[in-house]
Amino acid sequence: MRRRDGGKAAQRLLIAVALAFLAAFLVVPLVAVLTQAFEQGWRVYWASVTEPDARSAIRLTLLTALVVVPLNTVFGVAAAWAIAKFRFPGRAILITLIDLPFAVSPVISGLVFVLLFGANGVFGPWLAAHGVKVIFAFPGLVLATLFVTVPFVARELIPLMQEQGTEMEEAAIALGASGWQTFWRVTLPNIKWGLLYGVILLNARAIGEFGAVSVVSGHIRGETNTLPLHVEILFNEYNFTAAFAVASLLTLMAVVALAAKSVVAWRTDRTLIPASAAQAGPTDIQP
Amino acid sequence: MTAASSTRSSSRARRSALPGLGLTLGCTLLYLSVVVLVPLAALVLRAADLSWSQYWTTVTAPRAVASYRLTLGASLAAAGLNGVFGLLVAWVLVRYRFPGRRLVDAIVDLPFALPTAVAGIALTAVYAPNGWIGGILYSWGFPVAYAPAGVVVALTFIGLPFVVRTVQPVLEDLDPEIEEAARSLGATPFQTTARIIIPTVLPALATGTALAFARAVGEYGSIVFISGNLPMRTEMTTVLIMARLEQFDYAGATALASVMLAMSFVLLLGVNLMQWVARRRMA
Numbered sequence: 001m002r003r004r005d006g007g008k009a010a011q012r013l014l015i016a017v018a019l020a021f022l023a024a025f026l027v028v029p030l031v032a033v034l035t036q037a038f039e040q041g042w043r044v045y046w047a048s049v050t051e052p053d054a055r056s057a058i059r060l061t062l063l064t065a066l067v068v069v070p071l072n073t074v075f076g077v078a079a080a081w082a083i084a085k086f087r088f089p090g091r092a093i094l095i096t097l098i099d100l101p102f103a104v105s106p107v108i109s110g111l112v113f114v115l116l117f118g119a120n121g122v123f124g125p126w127l128a129a130h131g132v133k134v135i136f137a138f139p140g141l142v143l144a145t146l147f148v149t150v151p152f153v154a155r156e157l158i159p160l161m162q163e164q165g166t167e168m169e170e171a172a173i174a175l176g177a178s179g180w181q182t183f184w185r186v187t188l189p190n191i192k193w194g195l196l197y198g199v200i201l202l203n204a205r206a207i208g209e210f211g212a213v214s215v216v217s218g219h220i221r222g223e224t225n226t227l228p229l230h231v232e233i234l235f236n237e238y239n240f241t242a243a244f245a246v247a248s249l250l251t252l253m254a255v256v257a258l259a260a261k262s263v264v265a266w267r268t269d270r271t272l273i274p275a276s277a278a279q280a281g282p283t284d285i286q287p
Numbered sequence: 288m289t290a291a292s293s294t295r296s297s298s299r300a301r302r303s304a305l306p307g308l309g310l311t312l313g314c315t316l317l318y319l320s321v322v323v324l325v326p327l328a329a330l331v332l333r334a335a336d337l338s339w340s341q342y343w344t345t346v347t348a349p350r351a352v353a354s355y356r357l358t359l360g361a362s363l364a365a366a367g368l369n370g371v372f373g374l375l376v377a378w379v380l381v382r383y384r385f386p387g388r389r390l391v392d393a394i395v396d397l398p399f400a401l402p403t404a405v406a407g408i409a410l411t412a413v414y415a416p417n418g419w420i421g422g423i424l425y426s427w428g429f430p431v432a433y434a435p436a437g438v439v440v441a442l443t444f445i446g447l448p449f450v451v452r453t454v455q456p457v458l459e460d461l462d463p464e465i466e467e468a469a470r471s472l473g474a475t476p477f478q479t480t481a482r483i484i485i486p487t488v489l490p491a492l493a494t495g496t497a498l499a500f501a502r503a504v505g506e507y508g509s510i511v512f513i514s515g516n517l518p519m520r521t522e523m524t525t526v527l528i529m530a531r532l533e534q535f536d537y538a539g540a541t542a543l544a545s546v547m548l549a550m551s552f553v554l555l556l557g558v559n560l561m562q563w564v565a566r567r568r569m570a
Contacts, residue, residue: 007476010476011383014375014378014379014383015379015383015385017375018372018375018376018378018379018380019379019391021372021375021376022376022391022394022395024420025440025443025444025447026394026395026397026398026444026447027394028413028419028420029406029409029410029412029413029444030397030401030409032409032412032413032418032419033405033408033409033412036412075314075315075318075319078310078311078314078315078318079311079315079319081307081311082307082308082311082312082315083315085305085307085308086305086308086312088308088312094315094316096555096559097319097323097324098315098319099555100323100327100555101323102502103501103505103551103552103554103555104327104505104548104551105504105505105506105507105525105544105547105551106403106505106506106507106508106525107505107507107525107528107529107544108330108505108528108544108547108548111330111528111532111540111541111544112326112327112329112330113326114532114537115326115329115330115333115537115541116325116326116329118537120537121329122329143322143326146322147322147323147326150319150322150323166305169305170304170305173304173305173306174304178306179305179306179307182305182306183307201399201400204399204400207402208400208401208402208403208404208405209402210402210403210404210507210508211403211507211508211525214507214508214529215529215532227402228402228403228404228405228508229404231402231404231405231408232404232512235408235512240412243408244408244409244412247404247405247408247409250401250402250404250405251401251405254397254400254401254402254405255400257400258393258394258396258397258400259393261393261396261400262389262392262393
C-alpha cells in the first residue's frame with residue numbers, strides 16, 4: 001500500500017517535470033508569439049499583415065509552395081512505387097540518397113544553387129547571356145525549397161507501401177486492369193492517409209523554409225521576400241510587433257498542420273493497425 | 288532445387304508482374320539527380336577547385352575553429368538535454384494517463400511544423416534578458432539569449448521531437464508485465480529501470496539523440512536570432528558561412544560548407560550504422 005502511494009507520487013513528479021520542460025521550450029514561446037503580435041492592439045496587427053510588403057511576401061510564399069508541393073508529391077509517390085513494390089540492386093543506397101537533404105544544412109542547400117546558377121557559378125555566364133535570372137529570383141527560391149523538401153512524401157510512403165505488399169496490385173493486374181487503373185483504384189486508396197500526412201509535412205516545410213531560401217533570395221523587399229524572410233527583416237529592424245504579427249500567420253499555419261497531422265495519424269492508427277499486424281510476419285523476413 | 292529457392296524465384300517472378308518500374312525508377316533517378324545530386328556535386332567540385340593552402344587557411348582560421356567548437360559543443364549539449372528529457376516525455380506519454388495527454392502528444396511535433404525563423408524570434412523574446420524566462424535567469428546571473436546557452440536552448444527546441452518520436456514506439460512495445468515480473472522477483476524500481484527499461488530503449492534513444500545532434504549541427508533559422516552572432520564567441524558555423532556569402536566570399540563559404548558536409552555524412556553514416564546494429568540486436 002505504501003509502495004503504491006510512493007509510485008503515484010513519483011508518477012506525478014515525472015509528469016510535472018516533463019510538462020514543465022515542454023512548457024519552457026514549446027508552449028511559452030508559442031504564447032509569446034501571440035502576445036507580442038497583439039501587443040499594440042488589433043489595428044496595428046491588421047496593418048502589419050496587410051501592408052504591401054507583407055502581402056507580396058504572402059503571395060510569393062504561397063506561389064513557391066504551389067510549385068514545390070505538387071512536384072515533390074509526384075516524386076515521392078513515384079519513388080515509393082519503385083522502391084516499395086520492386087527489388088533491384090542499389091535500392092538501399094537510393095533510400096539513403098532520398099534522405100540526403102535531411103542531413104544537409106539548409107544553408108548548404110541554398111549555397112549549392114548559388115554555386116551552380118549564381119553570377120560566377122557554373123551556369124552563371126550562360127544564364128546571364130540569355131537574360132535568365134535564377135539566383136535572387138523566384139526560380140532560385142523554388143529550387144532551394146525543392147531540395148530541402150525532397151524526402152517528405154517518399155519517407156512516409158515507402159514503409160507504408162512496403163507493409164502493404166503487392167498482392168492487391170497483382171490481383172488487379174491479373175484481372176486485366178492497366179497499371180494506371182491499378183494505381184488509382186487500388187494503391188492510392190490504400191495509401192491516401194499516409195500520402196496526406198506526408199503532404200502536410202511537406203507543405204509546412206515549404207512555407208516555413210528559412211535558411212536555404214535566405215541564401216538564394218537576396219532579400220529584395222516586395223520581390224524575393226518570402227514570409228519567413230519578411231519576419232527576419234522586420235525583427236532585425238526592431239519592428240517587433242510587426243515581426244511577431246507576420247510570425248503569427250506562420251504559427252497559425254504550423255498549428256493547423258499539427259492538428260491535421262493528428263487527425264490523419266488518428267485515422268491511420270484506426271485503419272492500419274489490423275492490416276500491419278496481419279502482415280508483420282512476411283515484411284519482417286525481407287531484408 | 289530446394290523449396291526455399293523455388294519460392295524465392297517464383298516470388299521474384301511475381302514481383303515483376305507489376306508494371307511501372309522503368310518509368311518510376313527513371314523519373315526518381317532523373318529528378319533526384321537534377322534537384323539534389325548534381326547541386327551537391329557542384330559544391331564538392333568547387334571545394335576541390337580551391338588551392339590546398341587557401342582551403343586549409345580558410346577552414347583552420349581561428350574564427351572558423353571557434354565556430355566548430357560552438358557548433359559541436361552546443362549541439363552535443365542540446366542532444367544530451369533532449370536525450371534525458373525526450374526519454375522522460377516519451378515515458379510519460381506512453382505510460383501515464385493525465386488530462387490533456389493527446390494535446391501534449393500533438394504539441395511535441397511543434398518544432399517540425401513551426402518555421403525555424405518563428406521559433407528563433409519567439410525563443411529570443413522569451414529568453415532575452417528582458418524576456419519572461421530569460422529575465423529571471425538573467426537576474427540570477429545566467430544570461431541565455433546572446434550567449435552560448437541561447438544556442439543550446441534553440442537547438443534543444445529543434446531536436447526534441449527526434450528523440451521523443453524515436454523512443455515512443457519502442458516504449459509502446461515494451462510489455463509492462465516484464466517490469467512487474469522483475470518487481471515481483473524483488474527488484475527495486477531503480478533496478479527495473481536500469482536493468483530492463485534502459486537497455487531496451489537504448490538503441491532507439493541513441494538513434495534519436497544522434498538524429499537530434501545531426502539536425503542541430505546544420506541548424507540556422509532558430510539560432511541566428513538568439514545567438515547574437517559574436518565572432519569567436521557565439522557564432523555558429525552556419526552563420527559564419529552566411530557571413531562569408533554576404534561578403535561574396537564564395538570560396539570561403541564553399542570551403543566551410545565542405546567541412547560541414549563531411550561532418551553531416553559522418554553523422555549520417557553513424558546513424559545508419561547504429562540502426563543496423565539495433566536491428567541486428569533485435570533479431
